[in-house]
Amino acid sequence: MLEYVLKRVLSFVPTLIIVALLLFVVKTFLPGDPVEQVMMIDGEIEIGSKEYEKEYRKIQTRLGLDKSSFYISIIPYSYPENLSYVVPRLKRQILINDYRKNHSFELPKIKWNGKNNQFHKWISSFVSGDWGVSIKDEKPVRVKVGGAIKWTFFLLLLSLTIAILISIPIGFWLANGKSTFLKSFFEKTSFLFFAMPLFWLCTLAVVFFTTDQYGSLTNWFPSVGIDPSYQRFGFWEQIAKYGNKLILPAICWTLHSLAYMSTQLKVSMKNQLSMDYLITAYAKGLSKSQGAKKHAFKNAMIPMITLIIGSIPGAMAGSIIIENIFNIPGIGRLLVYAIYESDWNIVMAIVMVIALITMMCYLIADLLYAYVNPKIKWTIS
Amino acid sequence: MRILKKYYQYKFPKEIKWSARILIFALVVGVFGKFIANDVPIIGKKDGSIVMPVFKDVFYDLGIFDWKDRYTYNHLDNDYDFAIRPLIPYSSTYMDNKNAGYVSPFARQDVRGWYHRHWLGTDDLGRDVFAGLINGTWIALLVSLFSVIIALIIGVPIGLLAGFYGDKGFKISWLEIIGGSVSIMLGLYYATYFCDTPLEVFLLIIIVTLVIVAARWINQKIFSEKIGRYFPVDAFFNKIIEVFKSIPTLIILFIFLGVLGNSGILSMILVIGCITWVRISRYIRAETLAIKNNDYIKSLKAMGSSDREILLKHILPLVFPPVIVSVIFLMGSVILLEATLSFFGIGLSVEEVSWGRMLNEARKYFGAWWLALFPGLTLFSIIAALGNLGQYATKMLNPRLRD
Numbered sequence: 001m002l003e004y005v006l007k008r009v010l011s012f013v014p015t016l017i018i019v020a021l022l023l024f025v026v027k028t029f030l031p032g033d034p035v036e037q038v039m040m041i042d043g044e045i046e047i048g049s050k051e052y053e054k055e056y057r058k059i060q061t062r063l064g065l066d067k068s069s070f071y072i073s074i075i076p077y078s079y080p081e082n083l084s085y086v087v088p089r090l091k092r093q094i095l096i097n098d099y100r101k102n103h104s105f106e107l108p109k110i111k112w113n114g115k116n117n118q119f120h121k122w123i124s125s126f127v128s129g130d131w132g133v134s135i136k137d138e139k140p141v142r143v144k145v146g147g148a149i150k151w152t153f154f155l156l157l158l159s160l161t162i163a164i165l166i167s168i169p170i171g172f173w174l175a176n177g178k179s180t181f182l183k184s185f186f187e188k189t190s191f192l193f194f195a196m197p198l199f200w201l202c203t204l205a206v207v208f209f210t211t212d213q214y215g216s217l218t219n220w221f222p223s224v225g226i227d228p229s230y231q232r233f234g235f236w237e238q239i240a241k242y243g244n245k246l247i248l249p250a251i252c253w254t255l256h257s258l259a260y261m262s263t264q265l266k267v268s269m270k271n272q273l274s275m276d277y278l279i280t281a282y283a284k285g286l287s288k289s290q291g292a293k294k295h296a297f298k299n300a301m302i303p304m305i306t307l308i309i310g311s312i313p314g315a316m317a318g319s320i321i322i323e324n325i326f327n328i329p330g331i332g333r334l335l336v337y338a339i340y341e342s343d344w345n346i347v348m349a350i351v352m353v354i355a356l357i358t359m360m361c362y363l364i365a366d367l368l369y370a371y372v373n374p375k376i377k378w379t380i381s
Numbered sequence: 382m383r384i385l386k387k388y389y390q391y392k393f394p395k396e397i398k399w400s401a402r403i404l405i406f407a408l409v410v411g412v413f414g415k416f417i418a419n420d421v422p423i424i425g426k427k428d429g430s431i432v433m434p435v436f437k438d439v440f441y442d443l444g445i446f447d448w449k450d451r452y453t454y455n456h457l458d459n460d461y462d463f464a465i466r467p468l469i470p471y472s473s474t475y476m477d478n479k480n481a482g483y484v485s486p487f488a489r490q491d492v493r494g495w496y497h498r499h500w501l502g503t504d505d506l507g508r509d510v511f512a513g514l515i516n517g518t519w520i521a522l523l524v525s526l527f528s529v530i531i532a533l534i535i536g537v538p539i540g541l542l543a544g545f546y547g548d549k550g551f552k553i554s555w556l557e558i559i560g561g562s563v564s565i566m567l568g569l570y571y572a573t574y575f576c577d578t579p580l581e582v583f584l585l586i587i588i589v590t591l592v593i594v595a596a597r598w599i600n601q602k603i604f605s606e607k608i609g610r611y612f613p614v615d616a617f618f619n620k621i622i623e624v625f626k627s628i629p630t631l632i633i634l635f636i637f638l639g640v641l642g643n644s645g646i647l648s649m650i651l652v653i654g655c656i657t658w659v660r661i662s663r664y665i666r667a668e669t670l671a672i673k674n675n676d677y678i679k680s681l682k683a684m685g686s687s688d689r690e691i692l693l694k695h696i697l698p699l700v701f702p703p704v705i706v707s708v709i710f711l712m713g714s715v716i717l718l719e720a721t722l723s724f725f726g727i728g729l730s731v732e733e734v735s736w737g738r739m740l741n742e743a744r745k746y747f748g749a750w751w752l753a754l755f756p757g758l759t760l761f762s763i764i765a766a767l768g769n770l771g772q773y774a775t776k777m778l779n780p781r782l783r784d
Contacts, residue, residue: 011623018624026640074570100575108570195765197717199724200757203740206747213748317629321721325744335632336725339639347636355627 005367012359017123019355023348024119028069030342033089034135035060037342047088056087063135064121068113071120076106126352132345134338141349144334149353150235152319152330155246156312159253163261164308166254171265175273176292187263194259198318202252202325209248221248225327249326253318257311261304268303272296302372309365313358397773400766407763410515411522415439418512420475421456422464435467470497471509473516473734481507483749502751504742508734510751514759517736520729521763524650524719525712531654532711536661537704541692543618543662544669554609560596564589618662625659634718638728649728653715660714664707668700706774713767720760736760 038059039052060066066085083099086092125132131141174183193201212219226242233241272278273296281291320332327333331350338346370376393401416423421434434456440446457470471477477499479491486502501510542551568589576582625633637652672678673696681691722728723737736756743753 014620015624015627018620019627022624023636026636029640031640031642074566076574100577104575105571106575108567195768196761197720197757197764199721199737200740200753200760203743203753204757207743207750207753211747214750313629317631320631320635324725336635339635339727342640351628351632351636354629354632358627358629 005363008363008366012356015359016352016355019352020123020126020348021119023351024069024122027344027348030344032342034342034344035063035065036089038063038135053087064118067116067118067121068111069118071113071115071117073111073113074108075111076103077109078103078106079109122348126349131349134346135343136341141345144346145331145349145353147231147235148329148331148334151328152316152323152332154239155249155253155322155328155330156315156319158246159250159257160308160311160315162250163254163257167258167261167265170258170262171269172292172297174262174266175269176288187259190255190259190262192259193255194257196256198252198256199321199325201256202249202322205248205252206325224248224325226329230329245326246328249322249328253315253322256318261307264307265300265304268300269296272300275299302369305372306365306369309361309368312361313354316354316357394773397770400769400773403762403766404770407518408522411518414515414519415442415472417467418469418471418473418509418515419467420470420472422461422466425461425464427461429462438472469500469509469511469515471499471512473508473512474732475508475512477503477507477509479507481505483746483752485749486510486751501755502749504739504749504752505745510739510755513734513739514736514755516734517739517756517759520646520733520735521716521719521760523646524653525715527650528654528657528715529708529712531651532658532661533704533708535655536658537665537700539618539658540662540665541669541696541700543615544666545673545688545692545696546614547670548613548615549611551612551614552609553612554600554604556600556604557593557596557609561593564592564596615666618666622659622663625656630656631718631721634722635725635727638722643726643728643730645730646728646733649719649722653718657711657715660711661704661707664703665700668703669696672696672699702778706771706778709767709771709774713764713771716760716767717764 035056039055057066079099083095084092086095122132129142131145133140134144170186174187206224208214208218210219210221210223222244224245226245230238230242239246269292273292275296278291278295281295282288286294316332319330320336322328323330323332324336331353334346335350338344338350388405410417415438416435419435419438421438423435424431424433426432437446437448438451441448441451452474457475480499480503482503483505484490484499484503484507486500488502490498492498499509499511501514503509504513568585572582572585576585633656634652637656638649641648641652678691678695681695719728720735720737720740723735724741726738726741729735729738736759739752739756743749746752
């Protein structure tokens with residue numbers, strides 16, 4: 001088993017490296033110039049002056065953007081070396097366009113840059129725990145992501161726990177006995193919430209239940225949004241202060257996942273209830289409810305474990321939607337804002353973290369499944 | 382007429398009756414959207430001659446026809462001598478200044494008559510919600526159809542190859558490895574430095590494919606015995622799929638389209654297609670793997686059929702039914718992805734109106750319940766219909782699931 005786990009964990013490494021490489025490729029196609037973005041926030045220096053270039057170089061070196069981007073660079077044979085260092089960006093763009101107009105289909109030149117490149121620097125510092133700084137406010141990325149991920153996980157675990165706690169008795173109730181009007185009604189409405197797009201559900205909830213536009217009768221929940229001063233407090237103080245704003249998002253998320261979980265539990269309960277071992281149990285003298293509770297329920301929970309843990313990666317995508325609509329300072333909102341502002345250090349860190357969480361979840365789900373079901377053998381293809 | 386007659390004569394199975402009706406209705410509304418909601422008349426008489434501005438508008442949207450005063454000239458209020466106008470006299474981008482600022486469908490509207498009423502209200506800029514819904518149908522149709530086609534073009538061959546050859550079945554020689562990798566590298570290099578138009582990129586892709594095919598052909602002709610080593614096709618594509626699986630699709634799309642900016646529907650279709658092929662190829666790989674081990678495939682091999690013949694003639698037709706199921710489900714999730722991305726203002730160009738965009742408008746002013754309700758309802762009904770259809774198709778194709 002240990003061998004299996006090690007192999008799986010080792011296989012994370014190439015995947016993560018490919019993800020990082022892909023992100024780096026995307027980063028090179030960014031329309032803006034990160035250095036100019038920092039300078040725009042910092043101060044007002046006339047574009048094109050000597051002072052400007054000096055300041056530009058300073059920031060460029062500080063952000064590590066003066067190095068070449070990858071181990072090898074492939075450039076056209078007559079490409080001027082200093083072309084990519086011309087400032088400001090508009091002038092550089094014009095020069096590059098001129099070059100492309102005058103030259104066409106030239107043979108490439110391969111240049112070896114050695115270890116002194118952005119990718120090597122980024123990945124080595126990422127592994128060692130230094131994730132760089134945010135371009136927007138120069139705060140360390142790790143602090144920002146660490147602060148945000150707490151909110152995401154708190155909301156995720158809160159709604160997941162509620163969903164599990166509700167769906168177990170409901171699945172039990174749905175599986176046992178004849179189907180009644182109430183059961184089919186419940187199944188239909190919960191399926192409705194499941195089939196509803198999550199962002200529409202959230203929008204409806206925000207529009208109808210957080211304002212008194214439609215009379216004070218429907219204004220049940222506090223208005224969305226957590227004011228930016230929340231960062232002054234510690235995490236639990238934040239929760240104590242702004243926890244009431246998490247009620248509606250948790251309800252939306254729970255409603256969305258409730259139907260899936262309860263129907264899955266119902267199906268696996270029904271499977272177990274029709275098994276032969278229950279007939280033996282009844283023959284021994286167990287009552288119907290005893291048989292269902294003591295024998296069928298435990299076996300029915302086996303597929304649920306995989307299902308619950310396997311739903312966490314999908315919930316990461318859901319957190320983007322929920323956090324942006326309800327304005328919760330979690331990882332999803334941070335990611336979307338970072339994409340809008342092309343704050344690439346944050347985007348890369350968050351995506352790497354999400355990829356790691358996803359792969360870990362799949363691994364844990366597989367391990368737990370194999371742990372509760374001894375029929376499965378430890379092999380890796 | 383005959384088609385209509387046949388449509389009414391045909392009886393859909395009971396389970397999918399409503400979903401099929403909804404989808405056909407959405408298809409018709411999406412395709413003929415310009416004829417249902419437009420601010421220019423279908424047929425009009427102006428300066429003594431009869432004109433049909435709707436067709437002009439359709440061609441203008443496709444980029445074939447240049448129409449300078451399309452948006453500068455007010456086609457709605459300017460008088461034609463006589464005009465047959467569409468059902469809704471507004472296009473999705475037409476801004477009715479008199480009714481700007483979230484006018485409710487039930488409120489008093491500053492319009493000429495009941496025909497000019499905004500039946501489902503307006504948004505902040507005075508754009509008609511009904512016209513927006515119809516334009517949204519068109520966009521959802523375009524995105525789902527074409528990105529699924531792209532996903533099929535990429536995903537079907539990859540799934541077939543990975544399932545059929547596995548890790549030990551596809552021999553590749555050094556000539557092919559070198560020729561293929563060099564041509565791909567050169568193609569990427571020329572694409573980044575010297576290609577400006579999509580046409581050039583397309584040509585480059587064709588040239589690279591031709592070089593790879595030529596390398597394989599030369600290898601087979603000159604070195605008749607196969608020298609080389611096994612290429613782990615399955616493991617290779619599995620790794621790619623694993624990378625795609627490790628990040629939720631929505632997040633990948635956010636990043637790619639966020640970098641491209643609001644560059645329009647075409648880039649959205651391309652990016653969604655290039656990312657969602659994974660879902661199709663997984664199905665096909667599993668299905669091919671199951672078919673491959675049948676005895677009749679082995680006997681075909683023994684009889685000397687080539688791999689291509691087996692793949693195209695004997696495996697592809699059998700793989701087709703599960704592909705239909707995955708395509709139906711994929712269409713639903715692509716429509717949902719498009720709406721979600723538009724909701725966050727990513728992807729589509731800024732002036733385009735789609736369901737997601739309209740739902741986002743509702744977030745700006747909570748009083749506008751009509752903006753929160755109607756686009757979501759349309760989106761929901763179409764996604765639910767597709768899901769129902771997919772479930773029905775799964776049931777039909779897998780006899781064990783039939784009750």
